[in-house]
Amino acid sequence: MSIRGHGKHTASPGIFDVKFIDEVTIDVVAGDGGNGCVSFRREKFVPRGGPNGGDGGDGGSVVFVGDKNMRTLLEMKVQKSYKAERGQHGMGKNLYGKKGEERTIRLPLGTVIYNDDTGVILGDIIQHGQVLVAAKGGKGGRGNAHFATATHQAPREFEHGGKGDKRRLRLELKLMADVGLVGLPNAGKSTLLRKISRARPKVAAYPFTTLVPNLGVVAYGDYESFVMADLPGLIEGASQGAGLGHQFLRHIERTRVLLFLLDASGTSWPDAYSAYQILRTEIEKHNPELLEREAIVALNKTDMIQDKQAGETQRARFEREGVSVMFISALKGQGLKELIYNLGHKIDRVRQDQDPASAENIQ
Numbered sequence: 001m002s003i004r005g006h007g008k009h010t011a012s013p014g015i016f017d018v019k020f021i022d023e024v025t026i027d028v029v030a031g032d033g034g035n036g037c038v039s040f041r042r043e044k045f046v047p048r049g050g051p052n053g054g055d056g057g058d059g060g061s062v063v064f065v066g067d068k069n070m071r072t073l074l075e076m077k078v079q080k081s082y083k084a085e086r087g088q089h090g091m092g093k094n095l096y097g098k099k100g101e102e103r104t105i106r107l108p109l110g111t112v113i114y115n116d117d118t119g120v121i122l123g124d125i126i127q128h129g130q131v132l133v134a135a136k137g138g139k140g141g142r143g144n145a146h147f148a149t150a151t152h153q154a155p156r157e158f159e160h161g162g163k164g165d166k167r168r169l170r171l172e173l174k175l176m177a178d179v180g181l182v183g184l185p186n187a188g189k190s191t192l193l194r195k196i197s198r199a200r201p202k203v204a205a206y207p208f209t210t211l212v213p214n215l216g217v218v219a220y221g222d223y224e225s226f227v228m229a230d231l232p233g234l235i236e237g238a239s240q241g242a243g244l245g246h247q248f249l250r251h252i253e254r255t256r257v258l259l260f261l262l263d264a265s266g267t268s269w270p271d272a273y274s275a276y277q278i279l280r281t282e283i284e285k286h287n288p289e290l291l292e293r294e295a296i297v298a299l300n301k302t303d304m305i306q307d308k309q310a311g312e313t314q315r316a317r318f319e320r321e322g323v324s325v326m327f328i329s330a331l332k333g334q335g336l337k338e339l340i341y342n343l344g345h346k347i348d349r350v351r352q353d354q355d356p357a358s359a360e361n362i363q
Contacts, residue, residue, distance in 0.1 A: 022173040024076045025116055031059030031086035031100035033138035033161025036146075039092030040154065051155055052094045053143030057087030059164040060100030061137040064123070066130040070108035071215070073173055084135070087161060090143040100137060110176040110254055116168040126176070134169060138162030177215060177229035178347045180255035182283070184275050186268035187261045188300040190214070192330035193230040196340060220344035228343075229255065249286040256350040257294045257343060258283075264299035264314055264327065272299055273317045294346045296326065298339060303329040 034056025041049025062084050082105055088097035111125040113132065123132040141159030148155055181189050197216030214230040231252065252258065260279055262272040269275045276297065283290050297318065305311045311327065318325045326342070328335035 022073060023171065024073045025168065025170045026076055026079065027081040027166070027168050028062040028103075028105075028135040029081060029083040029166050030061050030135035030137040030164030031084040032164050033057065033059045033140040034087035034089040034097035034100075035160050036141035036143035036158035037090035037092060037095075038144045038156050038158050041093075050153060051144040051148050052092055053145050053158060054090035054092070054095040055097065055143050055146075056090045056140035056159075056161045057097035057099040058140045059087045059137030059161065060084030060102045061133050061164075062103045062105065062135040064105050064107050064111075064113065064125060064132040064134050066109050066111075066125040066128050067106040068109055068128040070106060072108065073111070073171055076105075076171070084137060084164065086164070087137070087140045089161075090140070090158075094143075094145060097140060099140075102137075105134070107171065108173055110174045112172045112174060114170040114172065116170040122169070135165035135167050138164040174254050175215065175229050176227075176254045178226035178256050179218075179228040179259050179343055180252035180257070181228055181230045181259050181261060182252060182279055183261035184263070184269055184278065187263045187275075188330045189230045189261050192261060192300070192328075192336075193228060195330050195333060196336055197228065218340060218343075220340045224344060224348075226344060226347050228259075249283070252283070252290060253287060255293070257296065257346045258290070259343065260295060260297045262297065262299050263301050264311060265301035265304035267301065267304065272314050273321075276318075276323075294350055296339070296342055296346065297323055298326045298328050298335075300328055300330055302327045302334065303332045 036056050037053035039051065039053040041052050043049060062082050082103050084103040085100035087100045090097045107125045109125055109128065112121060113123045113125070113134065114120065115122055122134075125132065139162040141161045144155045144158050147157040181193065183189050193214060193216045197218045216228050216230070217225050218228050219225045229252070260276055262275050263269050264272050280291060299311075299314060302311060315325055315327075326335060326339055328339055330336070
């Protein structure tokens with residue numbers, strides 16, 4: 001089994017995390033069906049007993065089940081293959097073989113299943129309790145009782161059990177969140193998530209503090225909430241492999257709304273608008289359709305802007321390009337209520353427009 005995790009990229013000496021695994025390759029083997037039986041009745045006072053060979057049991061299948069409590073593919077880190085039980089052979093006296101037990105593999109929501117040999121998508125786990133058949137068990141063979149006719153009363157024919165499917169599968173996790181929080185390193189993404197949710201991502205004054213995606217539940221209104229994903233900071237060239245963020249670009253594909261968080265103070269990047277353009281360029285290179293989604297642009301660290309006119313100059317730059325912006329300070333809590341309200345409003349609108357995704361079993 002090959003595994004790709006993202007915890008070994010060191011942002012600072014001693015800082016690493018090997019727990020987040022979002023891509024694995026595994027082998028799944030379904031159980032073979034049991035063979036049919038050749039048998040004849042042998043009873044006292046029954047001189048001409050007929051065929052009574054039973055059928056073999058069906059082989060067990062390997063199935064995936066969606067589990068909302070799982071967050072990574074870590075449980076499959078050391079598991080090289082998954083095999084279901086084969087069906088038992090048929091027996092005399094028309095006794096059927098026992099069906100092989102299924103092998104169940106629980107997966108986090110957002111996992112896409114690929115045939116690793118062809119690259120074809122076989123299924124997508126998007127709902128809790130959803131079942132996808134990864135490898136179908138072989139059908140049990142028929143016993144000789146099925147082959148008896150008026151002119152062929154003592155058949156010795158039987159069927160071998162069918163072979164179970166064997167597949168090499170690649171599992172790719174794309175986190176399911178309502179809001180994808182994107183920005184350059186040190187834009188304040190983790191600070192914002194800590195401030196508006198109960199998530200506790202690492203916060204520090206060096207690049208790539210966020211080494212793995214973090215999820216936080218944000219409450220708004222009286223009873224509503226949405227899930228926000230804080231992703232590692234993108235840098236120029238991320239879509240071609242630079243930095244850490246390119247490894248997590250796939251995770252914003254599931255989000256309904258994008259939140260571009262930009263440093264308005266100039267401490268981490270001299271110009272907020274150029275930072276915005278870099279983010280859009282890298283997202284477009286990864287998947288142009290993502291830029292068609294609802295988005296909010298927030299200029300953070302406004303508490304560090306000494307010159308108010310400088311802030312208005314930044315606002316004007318965005319508005320000249322037709323982009324509305326919000327000013328916030330994640331650290332001081334300024335503007336966060338309005339930001340949450342606007343995000344919730346956009347999410348509600350997108351939820352109403354989107355049809356529920358359908359899930360089908362792998363064939």
